[in-house]
Amino acid sequence: MRLVILDDYNLASEWAAKYIRNRIIQFKPSANNFFTLGLPTGSTPYGCYQKLIEYYRCGELSFKFVKTFNMDEYVGLPRAHPESYHSYMWNNFFKYIDIDPANAHILDGNAEDLEAECKSYERKIAEAGGIHLFVGGIGPDGHIAFNEPGSSLVSRTRVKTLAKDTIVANARFFGNDLSKVPTMALTVGVGTVMDAKEVMIVITGAHKAFALYKAIEEGVNHMWTVSAFQQHPHTIFVCDEDATLELRVKTVKYFKGLMHVHNKLVDPVLSVKDK
Ligand code: GLP
Numbered sequence: 001m002r003l004v005i006l007d008d009y010n011l012a013s014e015w016a017a018k019y020i021r022n023r024i025i026q027f028k029p030s031a032n033n034f035f036t037l038g039l040p041t042g043s044t045p046y047g048c049y050q051k052l053i054e055y056y057r058c059g060e061l062s063f064k065f066v067k068t069f070n071m072d073e074y075v076g077l078p079r080a081h082p083e084s085y086h087s088y089m090w091n092n093f094f095k096y097i098d099i100d101p102a103n104a105h106i107l108d109g110n111a112e113d114l115e116a117e118c119k120s121y122e123r124k125i126a127e128a129g130g131i132h133l134f135v136g137g138i139g140p141d142g143h144i145a146f147n148e149p150g151s152s153l154v155s156r157t158r159v160k161t162l163a164k165d166t167i168v169a170n171a172r173f174f175g176n177d178l179s180k181v182p183t184m185a186l187t188v189g190v191g192t193v194m195d196a197k198e199v200m201i202v203i204t205g206a207h208k209a210f211a212l213y214k215a216i217e218e219g220v221n222h223m224w225t226v227s228a229f230q231q232h233p234h235t236i237f238v239c240d241e242d243a244t245l246e247l248r249v250k251t252v253k254y255f256k257g258l259m260h261v262h263n264k265l266v267d268p269v270l271s272v273k274d275k
Helices: 010-027 045-058 086-092 114-128 164-174 190-194 206-216 225-231 251-257 259-264
Strands: 002-008 033-038 066-070 072-074 133-137 160-162 184-187 198-201 235-240
Touching: 002 225, 002 251, 002 259, 010 033, 010 133, 010 198, 066 114, 072 086, 072 133, 114 160, 114 184, 160 190, 190 225, 198 206, 198 225, 206 225, 206 235, 225 235
Parallel strands: 002 235, 033 066, 033 133, 133 198, 198 235
Antiparallel strands: 072 184, 160 184
């Protein structure tokens, strides 16, 4: 496991974006060989998406041969609702880059048969050859995607009822009106994310400090589903200083001492326009 600690949210977002950029460029995606990226929504990845848009605009990066799979979507919220994850992804990221809409996959929370929708999502991921890099975010209770506390750590894409903590955390997007927050969602499972070749989880802010502590300093525990990634061979946690507040000084010092190694991962690599 790598833990990359940056001073603040902006630097953490930039580091995560550079990492994604490098992975895509190094993969040399083509019409016969797409790079497959798992993506989150929320306030955390916003800064990272802004940076990726910048890299696309300056010709460093293309998403022409990238397929994306989003982690989750609310059930029953119209697709065009400003808080649907469809709206989030299109308004904050996809509409500014050169991705083919047919390659940007998001679960349909309005599907007639939700279970069939989840099965078909897993099938599409498999048909795409699996996920190369799954980027994730977590809730303050340590859930990844919508894998709420107590979720099976081998779970697959499915319908989930949201925990009260999640409804409260997400109420800020619904005018702080708890009754307007959807209570159910479709989500990839912990097992779905575990199958990715690499996982990068971005955790920022003091309100997620306890979750980061549970994620990396205590054992694997289904009450903190993000802790499952301790058992993934290639997990990178990217966080800001605030998120490290509950970690041991020893842990923080060790990983900060490795920053010169980690930073090599985001050194500029040959970009699309240099080819
Ligand atoms: C929701 C989403 C998660 C997301 C989390 C954190 O619960 N289902 O996928 O990671 O919120 O959101 P934020 O980044 O806004 O804190």
